[in-house]
Amino acid sequence: MQYLFQPLTSLAFGVGLTLAGCTQVLGDFRVANRDAGPPIEQEAESGADPGSMPEAGPPADVSEPRDRAVADVGCPVGSKMCTGRELLSCGPTGLWQTDVTCPFLCTAGACVGVCPPGMTKCEANFFSTCGPSASWNSGVPCTYVCAASGCGGVCVPGSARCSGVANLQTCDEKGAWQDTSTCPFLCKGNACTGVCTPQARRCSGSQPEVCGPDGAWTDDGPACSAICDLGQCRGACAPGETRCNDRQLETCMNGVWSAVRTCDYICVSQDCRGVCTPGATRCTADTLETCGNNAQWSSAVCPFVCRGAACTGKCKPGNLRCDEKDPKLAQLCNDQGEWVNNATCTYVCAEGICGVCAPGAKQCAGTATQVCSPAGQWLPAGSCANGCTDAGVCAGGGDGGP
Secondary structure, eight states: OEEEEESOOEEEESSSSESSEEEEHHHHTTTTEEESOOOOOOOOSSTTTTOOOOOOOOOTTTTTTHHHHHTTBBBBBBEEEETTEEEEEEESSSSSEEEEEEEEEEEEEEEEEOSSSTEEEETTEEEEBOOOOOOOOOOEOOEEEEEEEEOSSSSSSTTTETTTTEEEEEEETTSSSEEEOOSEEETTEEEOOOOTTTOOEETTTTEEEEEEEEEEEEOSOOSSEEEETEEEOOOOOOTTEEEEETTTTEEETTTEEEEEEEEEEEEEETEOOOSSSSTTTEEETTTEEOOTTTSOOOEEEEEEEETTTTTEOSSOOOOOESSOTTEEEEEEEEESSSSEEEEEEEEEEHHHHSSSTTTOOEEETEEEEEETTEEEEEEEEESSSOOTTTTSSTSSSSOOBE
């Protein structure tokens, strides 16, 4: 191995590194002085031509780790460079040594950045990506929901709509429509409504009635002169015949329909049936139960909470988040399914939890160095051979080694 020294401005290494201060011909490297003129003449071997230079060795073995190859190359004391995320400095012996593995990015001989390139986050309903320079871009506003994979959803969480004539849907926390309940009569204006099924018929005394498109009973023609039967005017009935007229169980007596009893819930097939009043609702935990027109309960799990016999709320109780308008405000979902302020963070709020440090800050933990993550949590950055200073860097230079 030979070293030929003279003042230089730049050196080109076979492994793609550019340094300053010396010329070296090494087995796997050929270092050329590009600016300072021809090299100093020196015999490489006894009897060699004084004006000749030794031939470059074979190409470097690419399987050898980069930091090992660099460590064997002489360098100006105190200089720094990057290899991948490793920050190297030239030690007092004139050899490269690893100072620290940068948490985000190493460039131009320094650890830089506030986030790992390629990382994504949601903040104030904006979807942001950490770019190649290890800094967050301005973000894209999400129309509905911001998730780890990007903007998504087809609806605003907590909103409702009608799907078909009697199906009520609610938008869940992922921005997707979910069937909430089947309305007993009619779904209109994004809510269950009405007191009857459109086109149904009944008699109110001798007055025929029909259910209109808004789910309300209206008169259907003039009152019957004789008998109103199932919403239509009819003649006399057969003695002993029975029927249901709305909730009334009736029997034919002397050719005239007479009420026998009023059913508690519904009258079907000449009999009183059911366990609930059609249209009634109730909550069982966070499940909404609705009484259908068959007077039986049907159930559907609410996307968030069930309160006051209805699906309501905007979040799952116990969930955490950062406020959409104030990114330093941590919020908690209460038992009513509503977001309430939980804490104002000093540094940063990440997924509803306050960080304990400012992202990118450094500190010492004994002889080790730590760096604050984008979520405001301390992460190990390396250890110091000569102790750690109050600024969170190793004594004698560097930020800590692995």
